[in-house]
Amino acid sequence: xSAPSRSFSVLPGFRLTLGYTLAYLSxxxxxxxxxxxLKTFTLTFDQFWAVVTAPRVVASYKLSFGMSLxxxxxxxxxxxxxxxxxVRYSFPGKKLIDALVDLPFALPTxxxxxxxxxxxxxxxxxxxxxxxxxxxxxxKPLGVLVAxxxxxxxxxxxxxxxxxxxxxxxxxxxxxxxxxxRWQIFRYVILPILLPALLxxxxxxxxxxxxxYGSVIFIAGNIPMVSxxxxxxxxxKLEQYDYAGATAIAVVMxxxxxxxxxxxxxxxxxxxxxxxxxx
Numbered sequence: 212x213s214a215p216s217r218s219f220s221v222l223p224g225f226r227l228t229l230g231y232t233l234a235y236l237s238x239x240x241x242x243x244x245x246x247x248x249l250k251t252f253t254l255t256f257d258q259f260w261a262v263v264t265a266p267r268v269v270a271s272y273k274l275s276f277g278m279s280l281x282x283x284x285x286x287x288x289x290x291x292x293x294x295x296x297x298v299r300y301s302f303p304g305k306k307l308i309d310a311l312v313d314l315p316f317a318l319p320t321x322x323x324x325x326x327x328x329x330x331x332x333x334x335x336x337x338x339x340x341x342x343x344x345x346x347x348x349x350x351k352p353l354g355v356l357v358a359x360x361x362x363x364x365x366x367x368x369x370x371x372x373x374x375x376x377x378x379x380x381x382x383x384x385x386x387x388x389x390x391x392x393r394w395q396i397f398r399y400v401i402l403p404i405l406l407p408a409l410l411x412x413x414x415x416x417x418x419x420x421x422x423x424y425g426s427v428i429f430i431a432g433n434i435p436m437v438s439x440x441x442x443x444x445x446x447x448k449l450e451q452y453d454y455a456g457a458t459a460i461a462v463v464m465x466x467x468x469x470x471x472x473x474x475x476x477x478x479x480x481x482x483x484x485x486x487x488x489x490x
Contacts, residue, residue, distance in 0.1 A: 247465070250458040262459045267435055268444055274352060275441040276467060279420035282359035287413045290367025291405070297368075298375040312369070315362045320425025327358055328430045350432025355440065358426045363416030370412035374405055403482075410479040414472055421468055 251259065262268070296302075297309050315323065331338045331348035338348060348354045378401065386396045424442040431438040441464050448457035 244465070247458045247461055250455055251462050254455050254459060258455075259459050262456045263463045267439065268441070268460060270436045271439045271441040271444045272463070272467070274355060274438065275421055275464075276471070278352065278355045278359055279417050280471075282356055282363055282420050283413045283417035285356075285360050286363045286367045286416045287409055290364055290412060290416075291371055291409060293364070294368045294371040294375055298372060312365050315365055320362070320423070321429070323361060323426040324358060324429035327354070327361065327426065331357065331430065349430050350434070350438065352431075352438055354430035354432070355427055355438060358430050359420040359423060362423055362426050363420050366415035366419060367409070367412035370415065371405060371408050374408045378404060406482045407479050410475060410482065414475040414479070417475070418468065418472060421464070 254262070293312070297305065297312075328335075328349050330336050331341070331354060333339065333342050333347070333349070335349070341348060346353075348357055382400050383396050386400050391399070422442060424440070424446070427440055428443060431440060431443075433439055433443060441460065445457045445460050445464075448454070448460065
């Protein structure tokens with residue numbers, strides 16, 4: 212009998228590939244996370260609780276996570292609209308707008324923060340028109356929201372756009388021929404297909420926003436109990452050489468982010484299974 216033929220693979224053997232993957236993952240992710248937890252364990256529980264429940268820190272949790280969720284929700288709506296326009300319509304400057312969507316990826320976050328502050332300050336190009344209306348953006352929590360929307364929008368657009376491009380328009384035409392209105396077509400035909408990708412974009416935008424520092428630090432104003440974000444509290448602890456306090460806040464932030472992302476991913480898996488698109 213001839214020896215069984217082995218299937219050809221471009222990648223090296225399973226053991227070598229798995230070993231490299233685990234080593235890389237350990238060095239890049241697991242070891243730094245373990246160091247954060249180990250440094251936090253140098254605190255007693257009372258010390259840990261005093262650090263993570265300080266009024267300024269709690270206020271920063273509310274601002275960072277609240278604004279991150281709100282910014283991700285806003286990006287989910289307007290990112291879908293922008294992706295729809297880029298895929299379904301032709302208009303002058305379409306390629307330019309499509310390229311500008313990726314600008315937050317390429318632009319240094321500090322530059323984005325300075326630019327947004329200059330635009331939305333009281334004497335800025337946009338802020339000077341909002342000031343008479345009693346709307347203050349720069350150096351307020353609203354400024355944090357604007358910055359987080361800016362840096363999170365590309366995640367939703369680039370996640371939804373390929374799904375829209377592959378969406379078969381014959382499904383919409385069939386629904387229209389059966390008498391469905393435009394909203395009904397979108398609600399019952401298009402949205403179930405887009406929902407898993409939309410939730411993925413939402414999760415990515417939230418994950419980017421919750422840890423954002425550079426683009427927020429300038430426009431936030433960093434007013435205690437008002438516009439201080441959690442990453443700033445970590446930096447403040449580090450500048451005071453309170454490394455254990457900084458890692459304690461980082462651990463709480465990490466755990467809260469993990470729980471929220473777990474919920475979002477669970478919802479994504481449920482919607483994919485419900486619509487028959489689970490892999």
